[in-house]
Amino acid sequence: MNNMEVEVAKVFAAAIAIAVGGFGPAFAIGKLAAKAMESIGRNPESASKIQVPMLLAAAFAEAIAIYALVVALIIKFV
Numbered sequence: 156m157n158n159m160e161v162e163v164a165k166v167f168a169a170a171i172a173i174a175v176g177g178f179g180p181a182f183a184i185g186k187l188a189a190k191a192m193e194s195i196g197r198n199p200e201s202a203s204k205i206q207v208p209m210l211l212a213a214a215f216a217e218a219i220a221i222y223a224l225v226v227a228l229i230i231k232f233v
Contacts, residue, residue, distance in 0.1 A: 173224060179216075179220075
């Protein structure tokens, strides 16, 4: 393979890495927020007990997306 083909393969690999790595956390955060809102809607007094674990779980899910971004950048530039 010549140099141009390698660069094209790197771009496609980086695009796939960020697409797959971004879809999972986005889906997880959406589902997490929906279930938290449903739970708060059923029992409004539990909002303070639900909020902190929900934000913590969203932060962990977002960290996975950031790891995917780092992997995509490594693929692209190394």
